[in-house]
Amino acid sequence: MFCVGVAMIRPVTSTCARLSSSYVKHARYLFDLKENDDICRQALKSGSFYVFHNLSPFLRNTGNSYSFPAVSASELLRILIEHKMNERMMEKSVLIGCSDSCAAEFAIDLGSLERSRLERELCGKFTDLRKAALQLRLKDTPLMSQAQALLRWHESHQYCSKTGKPTQKNISGSKRVCHANGLIYYPQMSPVIITLVSHRKRCLLARQDSYPAGMYTALSGFCDIGETLEETVRREVAEEVGLEVESIRYSASQHWPFPNSSLMVACHATVRQDELCINAAEIESAKWFSLEEVEEALKWQKVPPKQEDGTVPIWVPPKIAIAHHLIQEWVQEQRAQLKHR
């Protein structure tokens, strides 16, 4: 027995003997939930639900921080009944994971219910995703972003782009099917590379005119169709600042929900020379920064106030952005090199 509430339904994969690793059991159960409508429908009865209202996540102020709380299946059912909604609305939920004890976790958009009444009943507020991402504890933001991204994808893929007929989601929400021609649609992410370019002891940070005043970050760009990640790094660096990449080193990756789901692939790159030729159509400004200047920029935890001369000091994206991680990593490497000199 490995999960509450699914004992009567035979799982597709979890019959495998000797699944000793709890991580593997967890992954196999998630696979069953995603692929098997009966198992997932059953799990809806005992799962927990993260709620959204027109794609704004529900947050609760817990004193000095904010939480992204889930409601139980029975609580959600009670809410639906009190708001005179059909209880089958629970099937609009999408699966976003399961707890260590294999209780399924779903997200649901209650945009058709009265927002202020819901906020009163649940003791919290529906908050715009960007604001919520900055308010929430760092460890809770990936789940919230994933949930919103999946709900958003379903909201904007209700019709088949070939037949124009409505598509239908499976219970978990891992896909949508057009029953007129059998086409299957899967949730999409666009691959994006983000590169921290360095030359000798300096790194390159840039800004677009749409960024908040004073914010500089690493170079980024969407992968063109048919490109490898390495080709995207080379092209974006050449396109945006006119430099030729010499070497590329992978660092980390991140799901980024703004404005649509991207898979951010973060790299460090070195270039052969440092003379910049900025593409004004994409970049407002790009500059080389020393270790001291980057350390100074990293000191700001949030948007810095204007200085007396009206300018805003240079700052870098907050910790939720993988750009922050790349910049921190570069700083640590520079400090380590200084120590060994």
Ligand SMILES: NC(=O)c1ccc[n+]([C@@H]2O[C@H](COP(=O)([O-])OP(=O)(O)OC[C@H]3O[C@@H](n4cnc5c(N)ncnc54)[C@H](O)[C@@H]3O)[C@@H](O)[C@H]2O)c1
């Ligand atoms: N998490 C982070 O640290 C971080 C940092 C920087 C940028 N980003 C994200 O990276 C993404 C790309 O940033 P950018 O502005 O440098 O990209 P970019 O340099 O490729 O320029 C954006 C342009 O690319 C085109 N484009 C091509 N494919 C696209 C697609 N699938 N979706 C949307 N536009 C597409 C559009 O014309 C768009 O205006 C953005 O979503 C941005 O929010 C995240």
Ligand SMILES: [Mg+2]
């Ligand atoms: Mg770009």
